[in-house]
Amino acid sequence: MTSFENRWIYITGGSSGIGKACARLFAGEGAHIVLIARNQERLARAKEEVAAACRSPNQEVLTLPLDVSQGARIRETLGKWMREHPAPDVLITSAGVAYPNYFERIPDEWFERTIDTNLKGTWYTVHSLYPAMKQRGSGYIVMVSSMAGYIGVFGYTAYSASKFGIIGFASCLRSEAELHGITVSVLCPPDTDTPQLHEEEKTKPPETKAVSGTVKPVPPQFVARELLKGMRKRRFLITPGLEGTLIEKINRHFPNLVYTINQAQVKRTAHH
Numbered sequence: 001m002t003s004f005e006n007r008w009i010y011i012t013g014g015s016s017g018i019g020k021a022c023a024r025l026f027a028g029e030g031a032h033i034v035l036i037a038r039n040q041e042r043l044a045r046a047k048e049e050v051a052a053a054c055r056s057p058n059q060e061v062l063t064l065p066l067d068v069s070q071g072a073r074i075r076e077t078l079g080k081w082m083r084e085h086p087a088p089d090v091l092i093t094s095a096g097v098a099y100p101n102y103f104e105r106i107p108d109e110w111f112e113r114t115i116d117t118n119l120k121g122t123w124y125t126v127h128s129l130y131p132a133m134k135q136r137g138s139g140y141i142v143m144v145s146s147m148a149g150y151i152g153v154f155g156y157t158a159y160s161a162s163k164f165g166i167i168g169f170a171s172c173l174r175s176e177a178e179l180h181g182i183t184v185s186v187l188c189p190p191d192t193d194t195p196q197l198h199e200e201e202k203t204k205p206p207e208t209k210a211v212s213g214t215v216k217p218v219p220p221q222f223v224a225r226e227l228l229k230g231m232r233k234r235r236f237l238i239t240p241g242l243e244g245t246l247i248e249k250i251n252r253h254f255p256n257l258v259y260t261i262n263q264a265q266v267k268r269t270a271h272h
C-alpha cells in the first residue's frame with residue numbers, strides 16, 4: 001500500500017497523542033479517517049484538527065465513541081458500525097494507558113486496566129474488524145506497542161506485560177494474515193511527548209526516569225512520519241528514530257549488555 005488516497009483508516013486512541021498525529025498525517029495523504037476513543041468532547045476537537053489536515057473536501061473524518069477495554073462487548077458496537085461504513089484499509093490500534101510504579105505499588109485495578117485496555121483492547125478491536133478485512137483480501141494492521149514492548153524497564157511491570165503481549169500477538173497474526181493479503185506491523189516508539197507521558201510522570205519512579213532518560217522524548221508527529229515510512233517499506237517492527245532502531249538491534253543481539261547498562265543506571269539512582 002503506497003498511496004492512502006481514499007483509503008479508510010481506523011485509529012483507536014485517535015483523539016490524542018500518537019493516534020491523533022497519525023490521523024492528521026494520513027488525512028494529509030488523502031485518506032478517510034475514523035477516530036475511536038472514549039471521551040466525546042476530545043473526539044470532537046480532534047475531528048476538527050484532523051479535518052483541517054485533509055487535502056480534499058471529499059474526505060470523511062468520523063468519530064466512533066468506544067471504550068476498547070470492554071472486552072468482547074466491543075464486537076457488537078464495531079459490528080454495527082461496519083454494517084453502515086466501509087471496512088478499514090488500515091487499522092491502527094493506539095489506544096493505551098501507562099501506570100509506571102514500583103511493582104508492589106501498582107494497584108490491582110491499574111494492572112487490570114492496563115491489560116484490559118492495551119492487550120485485550122488491541123485483541124478485541126483487531127478480532128472484530130479482521131473478518132471484513134480478510135473478506136476483502138487486503139489491508140494493513142498496525143498495533144502500537146513500545147520500546148518497553150521488547151526491553152524490560154524498571155517500573156513498567158504491568159505496562160510491559162501488555163506491550164510484550166502485543167508483539168507476541170502481532171508476530172503470530174502476521175503469519176496468518178499474510179495469506180489473506182493483510183500486512184501486520186508493530187510500532188515501538190520511545191518516550192513520546194504526549195498527554196500520556198505527562199500523566200505517567202506523576203507515579204514514575206526515579207529509577208525508571210534514569211533508564212528512560214537514555215532516549216530523549218520525540219514529538220508524536222515524528223512517530224507518525226516514521227510509521228508511514230515503515231509501512232511503505234513493509235517493516236514488521238517499526239522503531240522510530242535512529243536511537244530506537246540502534247537500541248532494538250543491540251538488544252536483539254546483546255540483551256544482557258542492555259540489561260547491564262540499564263541496571264547500572266538503576267543502582268546509581270536507587271542509592272540517592
Ligand SMILES: NC(=O)C1=CN([C@@H]2O[C@H](COP(=O)(O)OP(=O)(O)OC[C@H]3O[C@@H](n4cnc5c(N)ncnc54)[C@H](OP(=O)(O)O)[C@@H]3O)[C@@H](O)[C@H]2O)C=CC1
Binds near residue numbers: 039117145
Ligand atoms: N507517549 C509515549 O511515551 C509512548 C506511548 N506509546 C503507546 O502509544 C499509544 C498512544 O499513547 P499516547 O498517544 O502517548 O497517549 P494519549 O494519552 O495521548 O492518547 C491515548 C488515546 O487512547 C484513548 N484511550 C485510552 N483508553 C481508551 C479506552 N479504554 N478505549 C478507547 N480509547 C482509549 C484516549 O482517549 P480517551 O481517553 O478519550 O478514551 C486517547 O485518544 C499507547 O498505546 C501507548 O502505550 C508507546 C511508546 C511511547
Ligand SMILES: CCCCCCCCCCCCCCCC(=O)[C@@H](N)CO
Binds near residue numbers: 098145197200258
Ligand atoms: C547501548 C544500549 C543502551 C540501552 C539503553 C536502553 C534504554 C531503554 C529505554 C526504554 C525506554 C522505555 C520507553 C517506554 C515508552 C513508553 O511506552 C511509555 N512512555 C508509555 O507511555
